[in-house]
Amino acid sequence: MAGSVFGNNFKVTTFGESHGKAIGCIIDGCPAGLHLSSEHIQKYLDRRKPGQSDFTTKRKESDKALILSGVFEGKTEGTPIAILIKNEDQHSKDYEELKDKFRPGHADFGYFSKYGIRDYRGGGRSSGRETAARVAAGAVAAKLLDEFGIEIHAYTKAIGPVEISDCDLSECAENPLYMPDHKAYEKASDYLEKCIKEKDSAGGVVECIASGVPAGLGDPVFDKLDARLAYGIMSIGAVKGFEVGDGCKAALSKGSENNDEFFSENGRVHKKTNHSGGILGGISDGSDIILRAYIKPTPSIARPQSTVTEAGDDTTIEIKGRHDPVIVPRAVVVVESMTALVLADALLENQYAKVDRIKL
C-alpha cells in the first residue's frame, strides 16, 4: 500500500500532487441520510486556503470543493462521496532549480530512495497541499459528528516561543494566526516578521478540543482512541510530537496527582479533573478530549543550506518559491479534520460493540 487510505469504517482515500491537475478524496462509509452541501465543505477549506495573510504562501488557490458523487437531493446516499479540488496557481517553474537537489528538512531524499522517482514540483505528494483533501473529508466527518452533538475546535496555542495565556475561541476568527488570545497574537506577529526578515521560519503548537464525546468510543488494545488520534495527527507533515491531556508532563507527575477522581451527578458519572484529556485506557471517558500537535518550523527557507544532488554531489540550495514562514495557522483546521475523521470512525465502529445495540 502507498498508505493513502485512512480509517476503517469512515474510510477516506486522498489523491493528488501539489502541481498536478487536481487533488481530492473519496469517503467510503459515510452513512446515508446526512444533510450535506458543498457550502459546508467550503467553509472548512476556506480556513486553510493559502494567500490570506503575510504569514502564508502567496500561492492563490480558490480551493473550490466539487462534490462528484454520493450526495443526492442534499443528502448523502451511503455511497462513496468523491470531492474534487482543482489545482490552479502552480508555479512549477519555481522548482526547476531544485529539480535535482534534496531540500533539507523535506521528504525529498527519502522519497527518491523509496520510489526511485521524484515529483520535484512542490514536493508532489509530500506537499502540504494534500491536506486540503483531508480537510474536505474532515468537514464531512464533522457534519456527521455534529448531528450527535460532538463539536471539535482547534486553535494555535503557540507560535515559536510565544504561547497563549488566555483562551477566547471567538478571538480565533479575528486574527490570521487563529490564536485565541489577542495579546499573544500581536507578539507572535512580531516574532514571525522577524523570522521573515531573517529568511527564517517558525514552528508552533496546535491544541484541539472535542466536546460532547460520549464515554465508550475507542478500543482497549491497538485501536485505542488516542493511538488513532496520534496516528491521524502525526500523519500531518511537520508534526513532530503529539500528546493527549497532560501529555508529556504526565511523566513527571505522581499517580495521586494524575488520576482523575470520579463523582456522580444527576445520574451521570463525571471526573473532578481532566488530566487524562478525555481518554482512559484508549476509550473516551465522557470528558472533553484535549490533544496537542507540535509542529516544526517550515523547512523551506531562503537562506543558503548545504545539500546533495540526486547524482550525489555536494552543493548549496536557496529555496525561493512561495512558502509559508509558519504553517501552524493553516494546520489548525487540518488538526480539527483529522480529529473529526478519527472520532467519526470510532462512532461508527461503536454501533455494534454490544449485542443489545444491534438492530435488524
Next chain:
Amino acid sequence: MAGSVFGNNFKVTTFGESHGKAIGCIIDGCPAGLHLSSEHIQKYLDRRKPGQSDFTTKRKESDKALILSGVFEGKTEGTPIAILIKNEDQHSKDYEELKDKFRPGHADFGYFSKYGIRDYRGGGRSSGRETAARVAAGAVAAKLLDEFGIEIHAYTKAIGPVEISDCDLSECAENPLYMPDHKAYEKASDYLEKCIKEKDSAGGVVECIASGVPAGLGDPVFDKLDARLAYGIMSIGAVKGFEVGDGCKAALSKGSENNDEFFSENGRVHKKTNHSGGILGGISDGSDIILRAYIKPTPSIARPQSTVTEAGDDTTIEIKGRHDPVIVPRAVVVVESMTALVLADALLENQYAKVDRIKL
C-alpha cells in the same frame, strides 16, 4: 472491529484477558525462511516479566512462549505464527472488592460504557498483561529486521523528574530500571522508594533508537513512518505523549536550526545533524530513528480515592492487589516491540514500491 489487529503486511492479532486462561498472538505475513526459535522469543518476554524487582508487581508469571504454528524445522513457513502464553498466577480474588467500582485513571468506566459488561479481574483486556503478546510478536519482527541489519534499542530515559545525563546501553542490563546511566538509576531508585512509601506511583520516559534503517521506508501521506510509530507507541496503555527526533521542542526552533543539512560521503548521502529523528515527510532518511514515549504514573495506588460504582453511587476506593509502582522499566521492551512491528511492516511494504524491485 475490536481493534486487536496491528499492521498491514506483518499483521499481528493479540488476544487474552489478564485473568483468563491464556494470552497470545497470531502473526500473519511473516516471510518464510526466517530462523526462529521459542528461545529467541523468550529472551524478549523475560525482559518484561513481572516479579523481577521491588519496582514491579509481585505477580509471578513464567511467561513461557509456546509456538503453536508457522515454524517447521526451525524456520518460519510463511504461514501464521501463533504464540501462546499461559496465565498462571492470577489472584482474581484481589479484584472482588473493586468489582463494581470504577478505578480512577483506568479504562474501567469507558470500558463499561462501551461494552455494557466489564471484566473486573485485573482490567481484563485493558491490563498491561496484554503487552506480553505484543512482545512475543515484536521479538519475531526484530528477528526479521535483524536479518537486514536493523537493530532497535530502547531504555528508560527518565523516572519522574530523574533524567539520565549519560547513555551507556551496556548499563541497561545491570539495573532493574533499564537506565543507561548508573547515577540516574540510583537517584530514580530513591525516588521510587519514596513513592512506594507514600502509597503513590511514578511515571517516566522511554527512548528508543532504531539503527541501520535504510532511507525510503514509510509513506508520504497517512501511513507516514512516524504516524505509524505514534499509533503503535500510543497504543501502549499509559503513554500520553509521543515524539520523534527533536519532538515537541521542534515547535520552539527555527527552520535554520531544525533543518538537517545533507552532505555526501563515500557515495552515500548523510545528514550533518539528526533533528528529524531519522524521518522526514513520513519516510526514513537513513539516519537513526529516535522516538520517545511519555508514560503516566501507574493509576493503581493504595491511597483512598473518590469514585463511583456501576450503580452510580459515590464511594471511595483503595487499590491493593500487586501493582507496579512504575511501569516504565517494563514498558521498555514493549516500546522496542511496537517499533519493530512498525518497521517490519514498512520493510515488507517497501518490496513493491517500484517496478524495478518486483520479481516474478
Next chain:
Amino acid sequence: MAGSVFGNNFKVTTFGESHGKAIGCIIDGCPAGLHLSSEHIQKYLDRRKPGQSDFTTKRKESDKALILSGVFEGKTEGTPIAILIKNEDQHSKDYEELKDKFRPGHADFGYFSKYGIRDYRGGGRSSGRETAARVAAGAVAAKLLDEFGIEIHAYTKAIGPVEISDCDLSECAENPLYMPDHKAYEKASDYLEKCIKEKDSAGGVVECIASGVPAGLGDPVFDKLDARLAYGIMSIGAVKGFEVGDGCKAALSKGSENNDEFFSENGRVHKKTNHSGGILGGISDGSDIILRAYIKPTPSIARPQSTVTEAGDDTTIEIKGRHDPVIVPRAVVVVESMTALVLADALLENQYAKVDRIKL
C-alpha cells in the same frame, strides 16, 4: 499478508498446520453480551470431525474447542475470542514418502514455489484440517445471527452423479453423507464404495440456505453480499465452482423468466419467485439466500500417478495415508460456517448504513 484473516467487522484469523501442535482462531469484533459456551462451538466441530464413517478419514481427532479468551461468565466480552483445538492423532510418518514429491491435485507445487519451503506433513496449512478453526469461528457467528432470527442450513445436494430429488432436512442427521434424501443417500453410498474399491475418489455439491435474512445486507459495489459469499465459499479447499440462486443456469434464461416479481402482503414486500437466491445487485432482498459449492474429488488417491520431485525429477506417487474418499459431507458444516461469517460481517456493517440508525 499471508491471507489468513477473514472479514472486516467480525474479523477472524486462523492459524495452524495439519501436523503442528494445534490449530485455532481469534475472532476480533464479536459484540459484547452474546451468550456463548464451548458446548455450542463443540456441536459444530463434531459435525466435521473425522473418523465418523467409512467415507471419512480414519484420523481420530477429538477436536475439543477450548475458549482461551473473550468470554466471561458465559457471555462474550467484546474482546477477541481465541479458540484452541489441539492436534492429537498426527501420523506424520505417513508423509515421509511424499516428502519431496508434489502430489497431483494438491497445493504442494504452488506452495513450494511461493514459500521456497514446504510442510510436507499432511499439506501443512493447505490441509482441510484448517477448516476446523473456521467452523469454530462460524459457530460463534451462527450464534450471533441466531439472536436475530437468522438461520443457516447446509446439506449434501450431490455426490458425484447422484443428486437428491427430495429435501427433508431432518434426514441429514440420519446419514453420514448429510443428504436430505434417504434414497439418494443409498445410491451415493454405493457409488462411494465403488470409488473406494477402485482406489479412486468422488466430488459433489453442497447447498446452503440462509433464512430470516432481512433485506438490506450487503453492498452495491465490490462488497456485494454474493461476492463476499463467493470469496468465503471458494476459500474452502477443493471448491471449484460457486453459484447463488439459479446460478449458472441463469445464463440460459431470459429476463422475463429470471426476474422475480414483487408483491405486497401484510405491509411487507415479497417476491413471487426466488431465482435471485435472495440477493439482488449485491444486497439481500429478504428472501432465503440459496447458494451452492461445487467440490472436486479428493485429490489424494492410492492409484499410481505421475509426478515430479522437488529436485525436478519425474517419478510416480501412490498416496496411502488416511484420506476421505469424498470430502463433501465434511464440507457441509464448513460451507455453513463461511456463510455465517459473511452474514455476521454484513449484519454488523449494516448498523451504521444510515444516520437514523446511529446511537450515541
Next chain:
Amino acid sequence: MAGSVFGNNFKVTTFGESHGKAIGCIIDGCPAGLHLSSEHIQKYLDRRKPGQSDFTTKRKESDKALILSGVFEGKTEGTPIAILIKNEDQHSKDYEELKDKFRPGHADFGYFSKYGIRDYRGGGRSSGRETAARVAAGAVAAKLLDEFGIEIHAYTKAIGPVEISDCDLSECAENPLYMPDHKAYEKASDYLEKCIKEKDSAGGVVECIASGVPAGLGDPVFDKLDARLAYGIMSIGAVKGFEVGDGCKAALSKGSENNDEFFSENGRVHKKTNHSGGILGGISDGSDIILRAYIKPTPSIARPQSTVTEAGDDTTIEIKGRHDPVIVPRAVVVVESMTALVLADALLENQYAKVDRIKL
C-alpha cells in the same frame, strides 16, 4: 464500510453514480516507474463503451479517462492514481416514472432497505456504469502485469443457449459480441434480435484466460487466488455463478480423472492436463488460469411486470429507457479487469513471501 474498496496491496476505490457528475477511481499502491498513458486506459474503456451496436444501450458516453494524479512525465510515481470519467448523456427523466417503484431483478428494494434512500436515476451506484471505473483501474493493473509477461484475455463463451464451439481470439475484435467463433456469433445475433422483438433480454457466459502467471501466486487459506477471483468476478453485477478450471463439472468427476499429473521438461515442472484451471489449493500452479462468469439476463425489460411501490402498494412497471438487451459483451472487459486487479494484488503480495526475496 460501503464496500467500494478492492484489493490489499494494489488497492482500488471507485466512486460515482450512473447519473451523477462523474465516476472514477483511485488506485493506491501501484508501484512507481510504470509507463502509463491515458491512451492505454482509453483502449480498455473503449471496449466497454456503450452505443457501439444494436445489442448495447443507446446511451452515448465518450468515456474519456482523465488521469488526475500519480503519473508524472509518463511514469507512475508510486502515489495514488486518480482517474476521472465524466457522465455526459444522462437521461434522468427516463427514470421519473420508476421513481417510487422497485424494478424486479434490480437492487432497488434491497438498496432502499439498506440506506432508506435511493438514487432512482439509473440505479445510482448499482448501475453497470460503475464498472467503467473498474475497467480504468484494471487497465493499469494489466499494464503492470504485462511488464512481467502476464496476459489476460476474456471473450464471450455463450449468449443464452448459443455456445462457441471454436475459439479464435482474433475473431473477437471482429464482432460486437466479442465471440471468438464467427458462426456462433451469427446464431447469437439471431437469438438476441428475437429477444429484442419479444421485449425480452438474454444472459450468457464470459470466459477468461490468464497466461504467463508464475506458480506461487495466491495464499493457502482465505485469500486463495481463486477465492479472490471469485470475489472480484461475482462483484460484477448480474454474475450469478463463478467457476475455475473444470469448475462445477469437477463435482461429477473422479480423482483419477480430475487430478493433473506433473512432469518435468527443460528443468521446469509442467502439468499434463489443466483441470485445475491453473490454481491448486488457492495458489497458482504455473498453467493458464481459466475462469468463467455466468451472467443473468438484463433485468430491465419493456414487458409489464408486477411490482410494489416504495409506499408498499402493488403496481405494474414497464421499463423503457435505453438498456442493453444483453450485457455479456460489455462485461467481457470488466471480467478481464477484475482478473487483472486480483493478479496484480497477488503479485505485489508475493514480493515478501520469503526472506530471500526481500531487499533493503
